[in-house]
Amino acid sequence: MGNGNGSDILEDNPLIPxxxxxxxxxxxxxxxxxxxxxxxxxxxxxxxPGQFNMLGLPxxxxxxxxxxxxxxxxxxxxxxxxxxxNVVSALCRLRQGDHVTFRGPFGTGWPLDKALGRNLILVxxxxxxxxxxxxxxxxxxxxxxxxxxxxxxxAKTTDDLLYRRQLAQWNEEITVLLAADRVxxxxxxxxxxxVVTKLLPRxxxxxxxxxxxxxxxxxxxxxxxGALLLDGQSAGDIYVSLERRMECGVAQCGHCQIGAKxxxxxxxxxxxxxxxxxxxxxx
Amino acid sequence: MSTSHSISADNLCRWVDSLAGRFQVLGPxxxxxxxxxxxxxxxxxxxxxxxxxxxxxPRFFIYPSVQRLCKIDRETNTxxxxxxxxxxxQLIFAIHPCDMHAxxxxxxxxxxxxxxxxxxxxxxETYTVVLNCSRACDQGFCASMGTGPFLRLTEGFxxxxxxxxxxxxxxxxxxRGQELIETAPGLQKTGRMRLYEKSRLEQQAxxxxxxxxxxxxxxxxxxxxxxxxxxxxxADARCLGCSNCVLVCPTCFCYKMVxxxxxxxxxxxxxxxWDACQDYWFAxxxxxxxxxxxxxxxxxxxxxxxxxWVEQYGCFGCIGCGRCMTWCPTGIDITEMAKEIQRAPTRxxxxx
Ligand code: SF4
Ligand code: SF4
Numbered sequence: 001m002g003n004g005n006g007s008d009i010l011e012d013n014p015l016i017p018x019x020x021x022x023x024x025x026x027x028x029x030x031x032x033x034x035x036x037x038x039x040x041x042x043x044x045x046x047x048x049p050g051q052f053n054m055l056g057l058p059x060x061x062x063x064x065x066x067x068x069x070x071x072x073x074x075x076x077x078x079x080x081x082x083x084x085x086n087v088v089s090a091l092c093r094l095r096q097g098d099h100v101t102f103r104g105p106f107g108t109g110w111p112l113d114k115a116l117g118r119n120l121i122l123v124x125x126x127x128x129x130x131x132x133x134x135x136x137x138x139x140x141x142x143x144x145x146x147x148x149x150x151x152x153x154x155a156k157t158t159d160d161l162l163y164r165r166q167l168a169q170w171n172e173e174i175t176v177l178l179a180a181d182r183v184x185x186x187x188x189x190x191x192x193x194x195v196v197t198k199l200l201p202r203x204x205x206x207x208x209x210x211x212x213x214x215x216x217x218x219x220x221x222x223x224x225x226g227a228l229l230l231d232g233q234s235a236g237d238i239y240v241s242l243e244r245r246m247e248c249g250v251a252q253c254g255h256c257q258i259g260a261k262x263x264x265x266x267x268x269x270x271x272x273x274x275x276x277x278x279x280x281x282x283x
Numbered sequence: 284m285s286t287s288h289s290i291s292a293d294n295l296c297r298w299v300d301s302l303a304g305r306f307q308v309l310g311p312x313x314x315x316x317x318x319x320x321x322x323x324x325x326x327x328x329x330x331x332x333x334x335x336x337x338x339x340x341p342r343f344f345i346y347p348s349v350q351r352l353c354k355i356d357r358e359t360n361t362x363x364x365x366x367x368x369x370x371x372x373q374l375i376f377a378i379h380p381c382d383m384h385a386x387x388x389x390x391x392x393x394x395x396x397x398x399x400x401x402x403x404x405x406x407x408e409t410y411t412v413v414l415n416c417s418r419a420c421d422q423g424f425c426a427s428m429g430t431g432p433f434l435r436l437t438e439g440f441x442x443x444x445x446x447x448x449x450x451x452x453x454x455x456x457x458x459r460g461q462e463l464i465e466t467a468p469g470l471q472k473t474g475r476m477r478l479y480e481k482s483r484l485e486q487q488a489x490x491x492x493x494x495x496x497x498x499x500x501x502x503x504x505x506x507x508x509x510x511x512x513x514x515x516x517x518a519d520a521r522c523l524g525c526s527n528c529v530l531v532c533p534t535c536f537c538y539k540m541v542x543x544x545x546x547x548x549x550x551x552x553x554x555x556x557w558d559a560c561q562d563y564w565f566a567x568x569x570x571x572x573x574x575x576x577x578x579x580x581x582x583x584x585x586x587x588x589x590x591x592w593v594e595q596y597g598c599f600g601c602i603g604c605g606r607c608m609t610w611c612p613t614g615i616d617i618t619e620m621a622k623e624i625q626r627a628p629t630r631x632x633x634x635x
Contacts, residue, residue, distance in 0.1 A: 009400045010362055015352050019360055058355040058551040059544045084569050099360055218570050243568050247540045247555075250397035254537030254558070255565060257587070258573075260594035265397075278591075279509040280579055283571045 014250045017056060017101035022094050023076060028162045032082040032127065033092055034068060037100060042075035049134035050109030050241060050269045053102045054249045055079060060087040062103070064246045066131035066215075066268070070138055080130035080162065106249040107268050110135055111239060115211040119148040121203060123224045125196050125216025126155050129162050131241050131268075132215055140173050148205045154179035154196030154220070158187055177202055197223045200231075207233040213269075215241040218283040225272055235273035242268050242275075287454045287473050294469035295444075295451050299327035299376060301466065306374035306410065309344055311337060321375070332377055332446075335420040338610065340382040340533030341375045342389060345405045348557045352401065352540075355551040368404040377414040377444070381423065381602045384430035385533035386411070387439045391596040392536045410463065413443040413456075417484060419492040422605025424618060427496040430602040432488040433481075445481050452477055496618045497625065498589075498599065504628060505590035505621070509582065512632040513623045518578035521613040526559035528584060528607035528615070534600050535559075560584055585617045 010016050024036040039045065047053075047067050056062030069078035083092045094100060112135070120139065124132045132151070139149050151174055155161045158180045168188040170176050177199040178191045192198060197220070210233060214224055221240050228238055244256035244263040256263035259278025261270065275281050290298065302308055303325050311334040314320045319334035321341045347366075354363040386406075393402035416425075416432035425431025434443045441460030445452040452473060455461035464470070529535050538555040545551075558565065560583045566573040574580045584607075592600030601617070608616040 009365055009367075009404065010353070013400045014397055015399070015401075016362060058357050058553070059542050059548070061540050061542050061553075243570055244573070245566060245568050247538065247558075251395075252392060252397065252399060252536060253539065253555075254560065255539070257583075257591075259586075260591035262595075277506070279582065279586075280566065280573045283573060 014103060015248065017054070017062070017103050020077075020100055020102050022096050022098045022100065025094065025096055028080060028164075029160050031084075032080060032160075032162060034078050034080045035091070035094065035100070036069075036076055036078050037102070039075045039077075044071065044073040044075050045077060045105055046073075047071050047077060047105035048109040049112065049138055050131055051105040051107045052131075052249075052268060053077070053079065053104035054106070054246065055081075055091060056087060056101045056103075057090050058101065060090045062101070062247075063087045064106075064249065064264070064268075066241065067105070068130040068133045070134040070141075080127065080133075082127045103249055106264055108266065110213055110241075110269050111211075111271075112138060114237075115213075116145050117147065119205045119210040120146055120150070121205075121210055121212040121228075122149075122151045122153075123196060123212065123214035123216065123220070124151065124153045125220035126160065127162070128214075128216030128220070128241070129153055130215075132213060133163060135213060136170055136174065140170065143173050147209070149174040150203050150205070151176045152179070152196050152199040152203070152224075153177070154181075154199070154216075156180065157182045158185045158191050161187065161191075195223070196220055197227055200224070200227050207231055210237065212238045213241075214238070222282055229272075235276065236271050238272040239269050240272060242270060244268070287452055287478065288464060288467070288470045289447070289450045289452050289473045289477060290467055290470055291450055294467065296327035296330075297469075298467040299324075299330065301468075302374055302376070302463075303327075305372075307369060307371040308374050308376050309341060310376040321378075324376075330377070332414065334377075336379070336423065336604065336606070336609075338531055338606070340385055340531075340604065340606070341378050342382070342385060342533045344369075344373055344375060345386060345409055346389060346393070346402055346536070347405075349554055350401055351552060351554045353553050355553065357549055357551060366401050366404075368401075369408050372408050372410070373405075374410040374412065376412045378411055379416055380413055380431040380434040380436075381425040381428075381604045382533055383411060383413045383434060383436060383440050384425075384602045385604070387436055388534045388596070388598060388600065388602065389536060390439065391598070410459065411440045411442075412460075412463075413440055415443060415445040415485070415488075417446055417488050419488070419494075420605065422494060422609045423603055424492065424494040424496050424605065425603040426489045426492045427494075427498060428599055428601060428603035429498075432492075433485040445484065447477065447480055447484065452481055494605070494618065496603070496621060501621060501625070502590045502593045504624060505586050508624050508628055509586070511624050511628070512630060513620050514582040514585075515578040515632065517615055517620060518576070518581045521615055522561075522577050522581050523612060524561050524563065524577050524580065525612060526561040527610045527612065529559035529561055530557065531606040531610045532588075533604060533606070534588070534602060537565075560587070581615075585620060588617065589621060 020037040026034040054062040068080040247253035251262040251265040393399040440456040539558040588601040
């Protein structure tokens with residue numbers, strides 16, 4: 001965008017959104033959709049797994065969303081969105097061909113380089129699977145670069161598990177373990193009843209040679225990280241993607257601060273060891 | 284810094300009169316109830332050069348409380364220009380050293396790696412003429428924070444003035460400040476003697492402070508004592524969560540976005556408004572509120588200013604102006620809270 005009146009203040013301005021078109025809308029579950037978006041000028045964004053966009057609609061402001069796809073340099077990108085809140089509900093009502101605004105990519109992303117040649121445990125809860133999907137895709141494309149890879153993924157019910165058609169496919173290259181508070185319906189993979197942390201005993205691998213990435217509700221992060229720490233994993237090897245209120249995405253609006261860290265600029269992915277020295281980190 | 288000049292008080296007034304023809308001059312003037320405020324002036328007459336402090340620092344003119352970012356046409360999806368910057372080039376006259384330091388602190392947020400276009404434009408189009416303070420103000424502790432009573436900056440401002448025996452010493456902080464000085468009437472070159480007198484006056488002024496804060500080791504101490512009971516005690520007993528402290532603080536940068544839609548739902552105006560970490564909703568997300576208790580919000584304000592800011596920007600977020608304690612309806616004083624932690628760093632919350 002920025003073709004209004006050519007004012008210098010609109011060019012390369014991180015607060016001025018760009019335009020993208022909804023190429024495809026995919027229903028993921030009863031309350032969750034994915035939008036495949038294409039930038040108006042089809043230029044690739046050059047985003048990395050774990051980074052995020054501020055997605056918005058004029059009149060509804062903006063909210064941060066991690067990329068749920070792996071960059072393929074065609075100018076398209078996917079965000080998975082669960083209807084909750086004002087702007088988010090408006091985004092969920094979009095149809096193919098509609099326009100949305102975005103600013104980004106922002107943030108640092110998952111430290112995939114640190115996981116190369118090591119084991120990788122991914123722990124996802126609910127919509128927290130979205131930012132981890134590009135990690136799964138990356139691992140599958142570069143499977144030989146990693147050792148044992150586990151995905152532990154939990155949701156409220158079996159029906160709430162996202163990317164259902166892909167889970168079995170993923171399981172061919174990595175170990176996919178699923179959990180749901182209430183098991184119902186059919187999935188090609190077994191689903192264990194209970195919270196996602198109940199899957200941890202089924203992970204048999206040397207934790208000293210392991211990196212963990214997790215994203216999900218605060219309680220899940222607390223218990224999953226706590227369990228891994230108890231089992232001897234170092235706080236420097238556990239990475240979490242955090243949710244904070246964000247208005248700007250460029251370390252100005254102040255809302256996302258945790259101690260000295262700006263979640264938008266220094267995160268949203270952090271090593272546990274870097275943030276637990278501050279207050280108000282987890283609920 | 285280039286050669287310094289001095290100018291008589293009368294000529295200083297004439298200089299301001301002429302500057303008002305070239306710039307939108309913003310200077311300290313008397314307001315109701317014995318207060319002073321920074322306001323636009325057309326000539327030197329309303330200037331209150333002996334002002335002590337103002338409720339709002341002049342950051343307001345560079346980072347306004349409400350700033351339009353863009354207008355969006357929802358039908359054509361086009362973006363239109365936003366805050367075009369000041370209508371006339373601004374000149375803030377007689378800004379005190381602490382407030383000048385505050386602007387240089389704000390620069391680190393808005394002129395860092397993610398340069399903010401709106402701030403940069405206003406900052407560039409605002410000249411700053413500093414007036415050194417010859418005496419301490421009631422609640423100020425700038426001498427402790429290294430931001431006063433005389434200016435410690437070597438760049439980022441245009442002119443610094445010092446009142447010396449009825450005259451004013453003028454020194455330039457930038458080439459455009461030098462050019463500004465050269466337009467002053469009745470300018471006299473000053474010798475080394477004047478600069479010696481200036482440093483003597485600075486020592487006198489620094490000695491006149493009654494309020495102080497030991498900053499040595501303070502960030503490290505506060506980082507270790509997030510659980511200190513002083514936060515809960517003060518928050519429970521006195522903090523109303525009114526956000527006055529944040530709104531008057533000259534280094535606070537937080538904002539929220541606001542979209543305003545016109546009647547036909549065609550044009551959306553997006554602006555940013557100052558926001559406050561003392562607000563209940565400030566750190567709320569779908570999953571919950573990270574600073575739900577008032578003590579967490581009060582602690583955020585104080586530890587940000589005196590602790591985590593240093594890690595973020597390499598300087599304190601407090602320039603020691605004393606505004607937050609002056610305008611707090613219950614007189615909460617972050618220097619007193621810091622002193623309590625310094626006095627008894629390991630004190631625990633008493634049960635019962
Ligand atoms: S924290 Fe208080 S004393 Fe320090 S700069 Fe802000 S308003 Fe002034
Ligand atoms: S001004 Fe005082 S009462 Fe109001 S939020 Fe700040 S510390 Fe609390």
